[in-house]
Amino acid sequence: MGTFGTPGPTTAGSHDALVERLRRAGCVFAEQEAELLEQAASDPQERERMCARREAGEFLEHVIGTVDICGEKLAVGPGDFVPRQRTALLIEAGIAEARRRRRPVVVEAYCGVAPVAALIGRRVSGARVHASDCDPRPLVHARANLPPGAGVHPGSGLDALPTALEGTVDLLVAVPPYVPARQWDLMPREAREHEPISALVAGRDGLEQVRHLLTEAPRWLAPGGVLLIEMHRDQAPPALAAAGRVRAYAECGSVAGEDGETVLVRARTPVSAAASAPIPAAVPAPSDAVRSVLPGPAPDLVLLRRVRDRIDRDHAQPWDVEMLARSVHLSGGHLSRRFREEYGESPYSYLMTRRIERAMALLRHTDRSVTDICTAVGFSSLGTFSTRFKELLGVSPSAYRVRGAEVLDSMPPCIARRVTRPIRNREAAPPGGV
Ligand SMILES: C[S@@+](CC[C@H](N)C(=O)[O-])C[C@H]1O[C@@H](n2cnc3c(N)ncnc32)[C@H](O)[C@@H]1O
Structure with missing residues (x-):
């Protein structure tokens, strides 16, 4: 992600560009985060530095130096535990x-x-x-x-x-x-x-x-x-x-x-x-003397959202569905079924899409090799990465690097944004049906 901070078409110059960069870096609330970065930065250079830090995975709170809790703003700095x-x-x-x-x-x-x-x-x-x-x-x-x-x-x-x-x-x-x-x-x-x-x-x-x-x-x-x-x-x-x-x-x-x-x-x-x-x-x-007032069963929608947010933020991690399910104390089968009911696709499919989205951004905005990008977004095999990329976008990662950039350059931004979202209609069923 290091080259995101360089000047040119990828700098966080306009509000929209900032939102887009944050969204591609996996920020779930990119609009709100962009506003907070804009408020916290004293000039465009600082905003650029902040955006690059956020893209590199730092907590938003560490980057802007404050955390909002119960309607109060508190100071927090790099390396501190961020109050939840x-x-x-x-x-x-x-x-x-x-x-x-x-x-x-x-x-x-x-x-x-x-x-x-x-x-x-x-x-x-x-x-x-x-x-x-x-x-x-x-x-x-x-x-x-x-x-x-x-x-x-x-x-x-x-x-x-x-x-x-x-x-x-x-x-x-x-x-x-x-x-x-x-x-x-x-x-x-x-x-x-x-x-x-x-x-x-x-x-x-x-x-x-x-x-x-x-x-x-x-x-x-x-x-x-x-x-x-x-x-x-x-x-x-x-x-x-x-x-x-x-x-x-x-x-x-x-x-x-x-x-x-x-x-x-x-x-x-x-x-x-x-x-x-x-x-x-x-x-x-x-x-x-010992009394427990424990809650009833956890509402699983909250847990599903948590899994989705986790994938958004950490899609490069070597997740499998069982690990995701364990992290919210659900069984793998229950998570897969309920995730599909709520979001129209399996957690595995959602994870793959996020990885490919991230790869698209890296291909377009950096000169890192395809192999390097494949690893950076969480694939362990170049073959699987290329196959899935082609299934979703109809072109290989290398071809996308050249043609994708050309296509996007000639498009109005609102349409280009749509094109950068992977299409899933040709997606193969993942192994194990997750
Ligand atoms: C989960 S954080 C909570 C911080 C704060 N209460 C909050 O909610 O934002 C736990 C804190 O405990 C501190 N800590 C860990 N082990 C400790 C120990 N043995 N004695 C004192 N503090 C400790 C850490 O430095 C950290 O700041």
Whole structure:
């Protein structure tokens, strides 16, 4: 993709050209991304550099230097973990918990750029917020996002916190790394290449840091203090079991997000007479101490969209349908059937089309060899690449490089755009019928 940044017909000169380049680079929301790049860039040269970085697969947020979450803009930089939209669930729950106390002491552990503490600090009057992380890089942006006077503590786990906070924390929130090690290969490419693995992966079951939090939090929590941890819904049962073994908690439970995937595990220490503003909810009887409110079956449309977005962004990865299905906890057969019902083609066919689209762009806009492009877009065999290319476009990749460019040069842009979309009516059934 390196030659995309060179001047000439491929520069991001006009809005339409920018959208087209982003779309061809696999950006699902190319129009919106183009607008954000235009707003963030101070001049055409910077816009060009930003577009090239995005084409090379960097997070949009790293490129523009901000992330929007819950209606607030936060600073984020290259190499930082980019706060995910799913964390809005923890932010809103955290704000609600914090508002139940006067001048609550709030800590975001494993804070990255501190989205949760920053939003609580901005929206809960009187909140005294602290944030900690073992990586000093995101802490630079955390400081910018947090209100003046917030405590920022570099260091590992809860050991990073100053001892003065022991027994005083009203609300401890965390999005620790929680990806199980075996799922690393299934992560989107931008995460694998542009976020530290230590920000994402936490041991075999992804719960290493969650267990640390559950066992260590009581030392820091005030009476009636609440711990809220974000994780995947499949991790909630073992996390709740671990919480149930910590005698210091009076109550443990979970709250499910509407996305069907994100869950917050909530644990609370007992309220004592000394607590200044106890939680009004009744402390449950011991038999109710561990309660789970897990969601019903995940709505599979959300999962299908996720698979489609993953293919759009990571079509060069060596996916097969079973891997795609596993990444959203569906069976291969179910994914293939439902994907076809919703989008009119199999996931395999959709993946092939995206790869060929990308190859078309590289053939037209770079001088990389056909073999190099074949590998770059995710084919392992030149023969398969050429056959599929010809099936879809009626010409070989080399012929397309010459003739495609000529044809497009003489066409009005709106028609040329249509021609650059592969036609699928001659597509052969993929092996295995996926
Ligand atoms: C999934 S990110 C979440 C960041 C932030 N809370 C958010 O939602 O954007 C996890 C963060 O935990 C930090 N981290 C990983 N292991 C840690 C450890 N042992 N102690 C402290 N921080 C750790 C990483 O540096 C990373 O910033």
